[in-house]
Amino acid sequence: MIRTEETTVTRMAGDERRLQILRVAERLFSQKGFRGTTTKEIAQAAGVSEAMVFRHFATKSELYAAIIDQKACQGNLPEPSCVALEARERKDDYAVFYELTLLALNEHEQNPEFMRLLLHSALENHELSQMFFERFVVTIYESLGSYIAERQRDGVFRQMDPRIVVRAFVGMMIHHSLNNSLWDKERRLLNISNEEAAHSFAEILLRGVTI
Amino acid sequence: MIRTEETTVTRMAGDERRLQILRVAERLFSQKGFRGTTTKEIAQAAGVSEAMVFRHFATKSELYAAIIDQKACQGNLPEPSCVALEARERKDDYAVFYELTLLALNEHEQNPEFMRLLLHSALENHELSQMFFERFVVTIYESLGSYIAERQRDGVFRQMDPRIVVRAFVGMMIHHSLNNSLWDKERRLLNISNEEAAHSFAEILLRGVTI
DNA sequence: GTCTATAAATAGATAGAC
DNA sequence: GTCTATCTATTTATAGAC
Numbered sequence: 001m002i003r004t005e006e007t008t009v010t011r012m013a014g015d016e017r018r019l020q021i022l023r024v025a026e027r028l029f030s031q032k033g034f035r036g037t038t039t040k041e042i043a044q045a046a047g048v049s050e051a052m053v054f055r056h057f058a059t060k061s062e063l064y065a066a067i068i069d070q071k072a073c074q075g076n077l078p079e080p081s082c083v084a085l086e087a088r089e090r091k092d093d094y095a096v097f098y099e100l101t102l103l104a105l106n107e108h109e110q111n112p113e114f115m116r117l118l119l120h121s122a123l124e125n126h127e128l129s130q131m132f133f134e135r136f137v138v139t140i141y142e143s144l145g146s147y148i149a150e151r152q153r154d155g156v157f158r159q160m161d162p163r164i165v166v167r168a169f170v171g172m173m174i175h176h177s178l179n180n181s182l183w184d185k186e187r188r189l190l191n192i193s194n195e196e197a198a199h200s201f202a203e204i205l206l207r208g209v210t211i
Numbered sequence: 212m213i214r215t216e217e218t219t220v221t222r223m224a225g226d227e228r229r230l231q232i233l234r235v236a237e238r239l240f241s242q243k244g245f246r247g248t249t250t251k252e253i254a255q256a257a258g259v260s261e262a263m264v265f266r267h268f269a270t271k272s273e274l275y276a277a278i279i280d281q282k283a284c285q286g287n288l289p290e291p292s293c294v295a296l297e298a299r300e301r302k303d304d305y306a307v308f309y310e311l312t313l314l315a316l317n318e319h320e321q322n323p324e325f326m327r328l329l330l331h332s333a334l335e336n337h338e339l340s341q342m343f344f345e346r347f348v349v350t351i352y353e354s355l356g357s358y359i360a361e362r363q364r365d366g367v368f369r370q371m372d373p374r375i376v377v378r379a380f381v382g383m384m385i386h387h388s389l390n391n392s393l394w395d396k397e398r399r400l401l402n403i404s405n406e407e408a409a410h411s412f413a414e415i416l417l418r419g420v421t422i
Numbered sequence: 423g424t425c426t427a428t429a430a431a432t433a434g435a436t437a438g439a440c
Numbered sequence: 441g442t443c444t445a446t447c448t449a450t451t452t453a454t455a456g457a458c
Contacts, residue, residue, distance in 0.1 A: 014423075033334060035247040038451060049425055054453060116334060122393040123244060123331055133394045141400055163401045164411045171386030172379045179378070182333040183344045189352055190374045200375045208415030225441075250434060260443055265435060 018056045021046050026067045030113035033120045034064055068121060068128040071114055072135060078103065080136065081143040088147055093156070093210075096147065097202035101173045105194040108177035115181060141166050148209070157209045165209050172201040229267045232257045237278045241324035244331045245275050279332060279339040282325050283346060289314065291347065292354040299358055304367070304421075307358065308413035312384045316405040319388035326392060352377050359420070368420045376420050383412040 024046040028037045039060055043050040057063035071077070083103055087095035108115055121129040141163060148162035157165075176197055180187065192200075235257040239248045250271055254261040268274035282288070294314055298306035319326055332340040352374060359373035368376075387408055391398065403411075 017423080031336075033244060033246065035244065036335060039453085040451075048423095050452085051426085051454080052424065055423075058453095060452070119330060119393075120334055123327060123334070124247065125242075129394070137394065138400065160411060161401075161403070164403065164408070165415070167387055167390070167401055167408075168383045168412055168415050171383040173382070175382030175386050176378055182330075183340070183348065189349065190372075190378055192372070192375065197375070197378075200371060201379055204376070204379050204416065204419035206419075207421075208417075208419035210418075228441080249432080251432090259441095261434085262436080262444085263442060266441075269435095271434070 014056075017048070017052070021048070021053055021056055022063070022067060022070065025063055026071075026113055026117065029064060029067065029120065030116040034060075034124055034126070064121075064126070065128060068117065068126070068132065071117070072128065072132040077107075077136065080140040091151070091154070093151065093206055094202055097169065097205055098198050100144070101169075101198035101201050102194055104173050105177060105197060108181065109194065112177075112181040115177060140170065144169070156211065158211050160209070165205070168208070169201070169205050172205070173197075176201070225267075228259070228263070232259070232264055232267055232274070233278060233281065236274055237282075237324055237328065240275060240278065240331065241327040245271075245335055245337070275332075275337070276339060279328065279337070279343065282328070283339070283343040288318075288347065291351040302362070302365070304362065304417055305413055308380065308416055309409050311355070312380075312409035312412050313405055315384050316388060316408060319392065320405065323388075323392040326388065351381065355380070367422065369422050371420070376416070379419075380412070380416050383416070384408075387412070 021042065025037070025042045028042055028045060031037075039050055039053050042063075043053045046053070053063070057066065084096045084099040087099055118129060118132060120126075121132075144166050145162040148157060148165050151157040152159055152162070179189075184190070232253065236248070236253045239253055239256060242248075250261055250264050253274075254264050257264070264274070268277065295307045295310040298310055329340060329343060331337075332343075355377050356373040359368060359376050362368040363370055363373070390400075395401070
């Protein structure tokens with residue numbers, strides 16, 4: 001076996017290859033779902049043999065788990081409690097909602113694979129879907145909910161269950177992203193920039209909950 | 212071949228059997244998706260042999276198409292333009308949004324299979340997903356959008372793109388249903404009645420768009 | 423680390439008896 | 441109308457050479 005500089009050129013290092021397979025699989029799984037994607041397709045798209053896929057991941061399920069784990073657990077997503085922190089401290093309500101929405105919409109637009117993957121795993125009752133829910137959604141509800149409660153105590157927002165407000169707000173932006181990436185890719189129904197959407201949603205919600 | 216009363220007791224009539232297979236398949240497809248459900252499973256769940264499934268539906272795809280077609284096309288869904296018609300004529304804005312939301316949430320709760328099926332077909336890029344979009348979603352945007360435009364002309368609603376308002380409003384209710392049936396079945400995050408949700412969403416939106 | 427070849431299991435679909 | 445048996449293709453996963 002020759003160990004020279006060249007080996008790293010012609011052959012990929014183990015970790016590198018592993019990551020490459022992971023990325024290819026993520027794209028395919030997000031497009032066609034877990035059961036709809038074959039290991040052969042993944043291997044072909046990655047330019048390796050099927051055996052190589054199984055060398056890096058013992059089973060197809062393990063590969064799937066590694067993807068969700070990487071995306072949902074390893075800090076690839078911004079910590080919800082840290083978003084719009086400065087606006088929160090200024091108690092600039094509009095900025096809080098606007099910045100949060102814009103960040104989410106941009107993220108969804110740049111990385112629609114992840115949303116599709118999450119939907120697939122939710123529909124397939126994958127355990128890691130629940131994990132994402134615990135790890136991320138619950139955090140958003142706590143973080144944004146506590147801000148809303150604070151503004152209620154300030155006498156600025158109407159008295160109502162803060163979690164309902166979060167549900168309404170998150171609904172606007174998630175549904176907008178979902179709609180854009182699943183049903184209306186050509187933006188036939190509504191073609192607006194993320195900035196405009198963020199502005200409109202923030203304004204509707206803000207007027208909706210302000211006294 | 213014996214044709215007596217008894218034959219109808221021991222053996223199902225063709226159409227009846229067809230409908231039964233259709234219903235069983237709908238449940239399984241909604242649970243595990245098109246590719247995740249085998250014809251063998253469908254046959255077993257319906258209590259017939261696989262050959263019987265293929266007698267009624269030439270291919271698995273044809274079976275899937277028949278389900279979506281039946282659900283999305285054959286008037287099993289209320290015509291969006293007819294919902295809350297009376298409230299619309301009274302120009303009772305709150306009632307319009309409240310009734311529309313309550314109807315949708317109840318429908319989603321009683322029949323979560325259809326929403327799951329739609330999501331699956333959207334993720335799998337099934338042509339019938341697009342058909343549903345044309346047939347149903349577009350209608351809602353036109354119907355509700357024109358009501359909003361009317362109320363803007365009345366000087367009651369703020370000037371903004373009516374379609375954005377529809378997007379925000381539909382988002383609240385769809386996301387609420389989606390959340391309840393996909394991620395938070397135990398209602399750990401937010402456990403409210405459909406009436407309460409409809410009330411809150413209608414109020415937030417109404418205050419959000421009223422001058 | 424990577425390949426080819428192949429085993430083992432499962433999928434959709436059909437044939438033909440009753 | 442319904443069944444059993446079976447065919448063919450595909451899919452996951454492994455063995456073993458290089």
